[in-house]
Amino acid sequence: xxxxxxxxxxxxxxxxxxxxxxxxxxxxxxxxxxxxxxxxxxxxxxxxxxxxxxxxxxxxxxxxxxxxxxxxxxxxxxxxxxxxxxxxxxxxxxxxxxxxxxxxxxxxxxxxxxxxxxxxxxxxxxxxxxxxxxxxxxxxxxxxxxxxxxxxxxxxxxxxxxxxxxxxxxxxxxxxxxxxxxxxxxxxxxxxxxxxxxxxxxxxxxxxxxxxxxxxxxxxxxxxxxxxxxxxxxxxxxxxxxxxxxxxxxxxxxxxxxxxxxxxxxxxxxxxxxxxxxxxxxxxxxxxxxxxxxxxxxxxxxxxxxxxxxxxxxxxxxxxxxxxxxxxxxxxxxxxxxxxxxxxxxxxxxxxxxxxxxxxxxxxxxxxxxxxxxxxxxxxxxxxxxxxxxxxxxxxxxxxxxxxxxxxxxxxxxxxxxxxxxxxxxxxxxxxxxxxxxxxxxxxxxxxxxxxxxxxxxxxxxxxxxxxxxxxxxxxxxxxxxxxxxxxxxxxxxxxxxxxxxxxxxx
Amino acid sequence: xxxxxxxxxxxxxxxxxxxxxxxxxxxxxxxxxxxxxxxxxxxxxxxxxxxxxxxxxxxxxxxxxxxxxxxxxxxxxxxxxxxxxxxxxxxxxxxxxxxxxxxxxxxxxxxxxxxxxxxxxxxxxxxxxxxxxxxxxxxxxxxxxxxxxxxxxxxxxxxxxxxxxxxxxxxxxxxxxxxxxxxxxxxxxxxxxxxxxxxxxxxxxxxxxxxxxxxxxxxxxxxxxxxxxxxxxxxxxxxxxxxxxxxxxxxxxxxxxxxxxxxxxxxxxxxxxxxxxxxxxxxx
Numbered sequence: 001x002x003x004x005x006x007x008x009x010x011x012x013x014x015x016x017x018x019x020x021x022x023x024x025x026x027x028x029x030x031x032x033x034x035x036x037x038x039x040x041x042x043x044x045x046x047x048x049x050x051x052x053x054x055x056x057x058x059x060x061x062x063x064x065x066x067x068x069x070x071x072x073x074x075x076x077x078x079x080x081x082x083x084x085x086x087x088x089x090x091x092x093x094x095x096x097x098x099x100x101x102x103x104x105x106x107x108x109x110x111x112x113x114x115x116x117x118x119x120x121x122x123x124x125x126x127x128x129x130x131x132x133x134x135x136x137x138x139x140x141x142x143x144x145x146x147x148x149x150x151x152x153x154x155x156x157x158x159x160x161x162x163x164x165x166x167x168x169x170x171x172x173x174x175x176x177x178x179x180x181x182x183x184x185x186x187x188x189x190x191x192x193x194x195x196x197x198x199x200x201x202x203x204x205x206x207x208x209x210x211x212x213x214x215x216x217x218x219x220x221x222x223x224x225x226x227x228x229x230x231x232x233x234x235x236x237x238x239x240x241x242x243x244x245x246x247x248x249x250x251x252x253x254x255x256x257x258x259x260x261x262x263x264x265x266x267x268x269x270x271x272x273x274x275x276x277x278x279x280x281x282x283x284x285x286x287x288x289x290x291x292x293x294x295x296x297x298x299x300x301x302x303x304x305x306x307x308x309x310x311x312x313x314x315x316x317x318x319x320x321x322x323x324x325x326x327x328x329x330x331x332x333x334x335x336x337x338x339x340x341x342x343x344x345x346x347x348x349x350x351x352x353x354x355x356x357x358x359x360x361x362x363x364x365x366x367x368x369x370x371x372x373x374x375x376x377x378x379x380x381x382x383x384x385x386x387x388x389x390x391x392x393x394x395x396x397x398x399x400x401x402x403x404x405x406x407x408x409x410x411x412x413x414x415x416x417x418x419x420x421x422x423x424x425x426x427x428x429x430x431x432x433x434x435x436x437x438x439x440x441x442x443x444x445x446x447x448x449x450x451x452x453x454x455x456x457x458x459x460x461x462x463x464x465x466x467x468x469x470x471x472x473x474x475x476x477x478x479x480x481x482x483x484x485x486x487x488x489x490x491x492x493x494x495x496x497x498x499x500x501x502x503x504x505x506x507x
Numbered sequence: 508x509x510x511x512x513x514x515x516x517x518x519x520x521x522x523x524x525x526x527x528x529x530x531x532x533x534x535x536x537x538x539x540x541x542x543x544x545x546x547x548x549x550x551x552x553x554x555x556x557x558x559x560x561x562x563x564x565x566x567x568x569x570x571x572x573x574x575x576x577x578x579x580x581x582x583x584x585x586x587x588x589x590x591x592x593x594x595x596x597x598x599x600x601x602x603x604x605x606x607x608x609x610x611x612x613x614x615x616x617x618x619x620x621x622x623x624x625x626x627x628x629x630x631x632x633x634x635x636x637x638x639x640x641x642x643x644x645x646x647x648x649x650x651x652x653x654x655x656x657x658x659x660x661x662x663x664x665x666x667x668x669x670x671x672x673x674x675x676x677x678x679x680x681x682x683x684x685x686x687x688x689x690x691x692x693x694x695x696x697x698x699x700x701x702x703x704x705x706x707x708x709x710x711x712x713x714x715x716x717x718x719x720x721x722x723x724x725x726x727x728x729x730x731x732x733x734x735x736x737x738x739x740x741x742x743x744x745x746x747x748x749x750x751x752x753x754x755x756x757x758x759x760x761x762x763x764x765x766x767x768x769x770x771x772x773x774x775x776x777x778x779x780x781x782x783x784x785x786x787x788x789x790x791x
Contacts, residue, residue: 060551060669060680070707071738074700075765085665085684094553096560096621100600249699331687336665337558340687340753343662349633350558350663355623362601412688 002026009141010499033175033182038148041191044120045150046107054107068120084256085335092260095336098359106150118150126475137506154261157370161199165206186491187213194218202381212385212491217474219446220453222269224282224397230255231419251414255332265367270375276398276440276449285433287404311413313424324421330357382454387487390451391443393468398440398447407432445471462486535645537666542784544777552668556649557661559637560619563651571608588635612643614653647789660755675773677766683758689749690759709735722785724748740768744778
């Protein structure tokens with residue numbers, strides 16, 4: 001019987017001391033496990049009420065509070081139960097509750113195992129491809145377990161990043177059991193998962209446990225699409241996935257959720273954002289071709305997000321001063337508690353107690369803090385080994401355009417997939433600023449200017465890339481799948497090069 | 508004891524050639540009353556007036572103490588809201604929440620209201636008013652089941668009640684919410700839903716769609732069946748009334764009933780019995 005020995009793959013040419021000369025020795029090369037960890041986008045993780053297994057109902061609401069299963073979406077978000085009040089109760093809680101990070105948790109097993117159960121089923125297509133992929137020569141040195149890490153996307157991205165960093169530790173420990181050798185992972189992100197991955201890497205101490213990050217359709221500097229949808233609902237239903245449709249087709253439906261969760265607000269343009277034309281002013285209102293509103297000059301938080309969107313002019317004010325182009329109409333944040341003016345004394349007390357706007361500002365501050373840390377004035381923080389894919393050739397809101405028209409009869413500011421800001425001009429005429437359909441280039445959600453935010457020249461092959469693909473199903477696009485596998489391969493080769501002190505990996 | 512049992516009527520609804528469904532009682536919730544078929548169990552209900560969540564339930568020994576114990580570590584103060592009213596302020600996350608309970612004629616009337624810091628006195632005044640204006644019986648006012656709040660109507664009221672018929676899997680929801688303008692927007696139209704079902708590889712068939720007036724309120728009824736791959740077809744009936752702006756007695760109203768297609772006969776029977784029974788409750 002030969003005597004067995006194990007040698008790490010990267011030390012096969014090192015001197016092996018202490019072998020008896022009269023024995024037969026069998027040297028087994030120990031491969032290194034490199035977990036491929038997929039981090040989904042917003043809404044891509046199933047969420048449930050803590051203390052439940054996600055089954056059944058309580059108080060007329062499902063214990064599974066967010067799922068991407070078709071029947072769940074059709075039962076719980078479409079089909080009449082679609083107003084803002086219902087949606088807020090589903091995701092945030094009862095009217096007296098504001099966002100609480102403990103209100104929802106990832107619907108996954110404990111321990112999470114490979115984590116696939118917790119994420120949107122559509123992602124499994126790509127994860128299966130990764131799991132079955134033939135890595136050719138690299139298989140001799142490495143094994144590639146495939147994981148997914150879902151997260152509570154309603155919460156602060158910093159919290160999600162902290163959770164991801166902790167899961168990376170767990171995954172490394174677990175994967176070490178495969179061959180006995182595992183030190184680092186490769187992250188593959190989709191959309192908001194890119195922000196979470198960069199946060200884990202750059203702000204939560206996981207950088208040294210990550211070989212590299214492959215980003216797909218990341219809103220690096222945010223997207224005016226988030227603004228558009230909070231004003232008018234999700235647009236372009238024909239090209240959006242079921243889940244995005246389910247979020248709602250009007251401003252009141254979307255704002256009741258997105259305006260109440262810090263995770264959602266993190267998708268707004270940050271202070272570094274520029275439209276595809278390079279301009280910092282991405283909210284633009286024109287009247288007869290003349291620009292009458294052009295924001296922000298420097299800080300979208302101060303100049304747009306913290307301005308109350310008052311969508312009707314104050315009676316008797318000429319010209320009116322209402323800033324209809326602000327992000328959030330306070331009346332939409334907590335519909336069940338909102339009281340219009342002119343009620344009885346108890347209505348006035350209720351109005352006095354309504355702090356929905358202040359709660360929104362708190363959630364906004366959480367998003368701003370993350371933006372400021374992750375994207376300081378020097379540029380977006382990113383892992384040294386980064387490769388990014390950006391979707392193009394789909395109409396996307398790289399800037400918000402509103403056009404002023406005369407208004408004779410309309411009074412609803414929030415028709416489905418539309419927004420009208422009403423005001424009185426200097427001549428005393430009733431006018432409306434009508435939100436225009438997205439017209440910039442991008443993936444339908446993230447404009448090109450933001451998608452390429454972490455791109456850099458001279459990256460190893462396959463390099464950063466622009467592909468004609470849509471946002472939500474990006475990883476179902478064959479060209480994207482091919483590119484992502486090449487990107488992962490490049491990172492594995494980097495690992496080889498790193499461990500073999502400059503030697504090129506075989507292919 | 509069954510939720511909100513108001514009065515046993517033993518009422519029988521009969522439509523030519525259709526099933527007869529016995530309505531055992533009338534459930535009073537918010538500004539409305541509706542007949543409830545035999546076997547339909549209320550599984551949850553909620554009411555809100557002036558932004559105060561309010562409920563009335565039969566007194567259960569120790570229930571308030573258990574609630575206080577559950578929040579023990581978060582209690583900020585125990586305000587005095589009047590004779591016979593127990594109350595606590597507690598912090599949950601960043602929310603400052605007032606909960607109070609008063610026992611009236613064997614019924615525990617409880618409220619929940621949040622407030623920004625510094626506005627506790629306003630919340631206490633509002634909560635006290637709601638509790639003080641509770642009266643047994645549901646002949647008038649903003650109904651909670653065994654009794655009603657005789658205030659308003661407020662510009663900010665909402666209610667929701669869910670029933671189930673366990674044997675057939677039928678689920679029915681009734682909800683109302685005051686509006687500033689008629690709500691013609693939030694209720695998805697059939698074409699949109701058809702698109703969603705189609706995107707999921709399924710089909711949506713409209714069984715019927717028509718204007719239907721209930722209790723003098725002109726609403727829209729839609730009955731559909733949805734078939735999705737791998738699932739038993741589901742039927743859903745809805746009736747939506749858009750409401751009148753700034754009128755607490757005419758909030759938007761939604762009836763939603765769902766069941767697997769095997770439960771459709773039971774759903775239809777319950778639906779056809781309940782909807783015509785909808786009636787308004789006098790304000791005073």
